[in-house]
Amino acid sequence: MNTPQSSSQNAVVIGGGIVGVCCALYLQREGHKVTLIDPAAPGDSTAKWSCGQMAVSEVIPLSKPGILMKIPGWLLDQKGPLALRPSALPGILPWFLRFLACARSSKIHEIAEDMARLTQHVYTDYAPLLDACPDKTLLGDRPILEVFDSPAGLAHERPHLELRKQLGFKSEELDGAAIGDLEPALAGKFQHGLMFPDWRAVSDTEGFIAALTESFVHLGGTRLRQSAVKIDENHDRASGVTLADGTRLPADHVVVAAGTGARSFFDSLGVSIPLAGIAGYQAVLPQPGVEIRHSVIYADGGFCFAPMTRGLQIGGTIEFAAPGAEPNFKRAEIIMEKARRVLPQLNTQGMTFGVGYRPFLPDTKPVIDRSPRLNNVIMAFGHGQLGLTLGATTGRLVTDLVAQRAPAQSLTAFSARRFALIGGTA
Numbered sequence: 487m488n489t490p491q492s493s494s495q496n497a498v499v500i501g502g503g504i505v506g507v508c509c510a511l512y513l514q515r516e517g518h519k520v521t522l523i524d525p526a527a528p529g530d531s532t533a534k535w536s537c538g539q540m541a542v543s544e545v546i547p548l549s550k551p552g553i554l555m556k557i558p559g560w561l562l563d564q565k566g567p568l569a570l571r572p573s574a575l576p577g578i579l580p581w582f583l584r585f586l587a588c589a590r591s592s593k594i595h596e597i598a599e600d601m602a603r604l605t606q607h608v609y610t611d612y613a614p615l616l617d618a619c620p621d622k623t624l625l626g627d628r629p630i631l632e633v634f635d636s637p638a639g640l641a642h643e644r645p646h647l648e649l650r651k652q653l654g655f656k657s658e659e660l661d662g663a664a665i666g667d668l669e670p671a672l673a674g675k676f677q678h679g680l681m682f683p684d685w686r687a688v689s690d691t692e693g694f695i696a697a698l699t700e701s702f703v704h705l706g707g708t709r710l711r712q713s714a715v716k717i718d719e720n721h722d723r724a725s726g727v728t729l730a731d732g733t734r735l736p737a738d739h740v741v742v743a744a745g746t747g748a749r750s751f752f753d754s755l756g757v758s759i760p761l762a763g764i765a766g767y768q769a770v771l772p773q774p775g776v777e778i779r780h781s782v783i784y785a786d787g788g789f790c791f792a793p794m795t796r797g798l799q800i801g802g803t804i805e806f807a808a809p810g811a812e813p814n815f816k817r818a819e820i821i822m823e824k825a826r827r828v829l830p831q832l833n834t835q836g837m838t839f840g841v842g843y844r845p846f847l848p849d850t851k852p853v854i855d856r857s858p859r860l861n862n863v864i865m866a867f868g869h870g871q872l873g874l875t876l877g878a879t880t881g882r883l884v885t886d887l888v889a890q891r892a893p894a895q896s897l898t899a900f901s902a903r904r905f906a907l908i909g910g911t912a
Contacts, residue, residue: 497888498523498727498737500714500751501744503531504874505866507698508881509741511615514707516885521735522702522709523727524744529696532745533874535768535842537790537802538688539630539781541875542608543655545601546646547850548870549588568788569817574808581760584848595649597849600899601872602653604879607895609686611878619701624694630685632783633665633676639785640678647680656683671776675828687781690795691874714744717754717863724860739888740863743880745845748867756859758906761868763809763843767818768801769825770794770840775833787824798832800825804844813841846870847905854883854900864888865902 495518499510502524510522524531570578588597616624634640640659647657658681666673668681688694703709716728717740726736742748742755746763778798782791792799803817818839826832847853847868857863864887866880886893 495738496736497739498735499741499743503745504533504695504877505880506743508877509743509884511702512881512885514705520707523712523714525713528699529692532842534692535840536691536874537792538691540608540686542605542684543650545598547588547597549585568804570806574806577808578806581762581848588849598649603895604876607879608875611882615878619697621697623689624697626687626689628780629681629683630781631681632785633679635786637678669779722861724863741884743866745867746843755857757902760848762846764846765805765807766842766844767803768799768840769818769822770797770799770838772797772836773833774798775831776829789821815839844870852900853902854897855902856887
């Protein structure tokens with residue numbers, strides 16, 4: 487733990503999801519008096535509706551070679567693992583053009599290397615935060631599995647596995663017997679798979695975030711169930727944050743870690759960032775009637791079986807929709823149709839659906855940077871599907887920026903300046 491600069495420094499973190507609470511915890515460890523702002527209950531955030539994986543080698547961007555040819559299929563097949571609502575296309579087209587520009591092989595390697603510099607520190611960065619929580623079972627100790635319908639699916643992954651290996655990550659191929667030994671419920675159903683020995687899964691996505699929040703409050707932090715509507719200014723600095731009820735919180739430092747909600751602050755921050763909310767649908771079965779021991783990705787189905795303390799969570803499908811569009815829970819029903827084909831004995835009694843809007847940038851890298859307009863405001867958003875994975879690492883790096891220390895990892899690749907700045911250029 488670093489020596490606090492000043493115990494009288496006030497920090498306000500906007501956003502109480504996994505990234506926000508980790509930023510709050512690291513700032514608290516630095517000695518700051520921290521207030522965390524979020525209108526939702528602790529744990530009720532985007533990461534709640536995720537597969538709960540510490541996906542440390544998931545550094546290959548979504549924009550893989552050949553993705554342009556798949557877009558017509560996304561428009562036509564609304565049952566696929568990745569769908570694009572036709573009504574969303576005009577509004578999201580500029581985002582897509584940037585996204586497709588990242589599909590070059592050289593760009594993919596560059597992005598993977600940038601992301602690996604962050605994910606290699608995940609467990610070290612989470613360790614002090616989890617050590618302070620009474621529950622020592624928040625993070626599991628089992629690896630993650632991925633299964634495929636045919637050898638072709640596994641063959642398609644091999645170039646990505648080789649890149650991951652070059653970056654220091656591990657994977658092991660599994661045959662049908664090994665899959666059955668690890669997951670008896672899947673015995674005989676899959677003959678081709680992978681194990682990621684350096685991945686882990688949390689015991690419950692909602693409970694994980696809630697426990698970290700409880701630890702933050704127990705250690706003296708304040709969490710307000712409110713909406714932040716404005717960053718107050720004094721010349722080139724933030725002086726505080728105004729809440730929806732008119733309350734003004736003075737602040738020496740402000741962190742914007744609000745996922746897709748960060749967009750409402752872009753004018754104040756002085757940035758114009760193509761941040762999209764991409765929907766991920768999940769179903770939760772409280773009494774599934776089937777024992778799944780590991781978090782298991784079904785690659786060809788486009789979803790994951792994620793055992794959690796609140797039940798079996800099944801989901802992960804992705805949908806591009808227009809901002810503000812109503813959730814399409816038929817996507818969750820499609821997941822369940824596919825899941826029942828694999829496990830017909832699933833008990834769906836009491837099943838609930840949920841959706842999380844992953845904050846994606848076209849290059850699938852987050853922004854971790856200082857506001858170009860307000861020099862005591864730090865931005866931390868755009869983590870896509872890796873918010874849970876990178877929460878603690880982001881918290882450590884944000885705290886370094888607040889303290890004006892040079893972070894251990896270069897943040898050049900995560901600068902807001904790779905996009906347009908208001909009143910300037912990228």
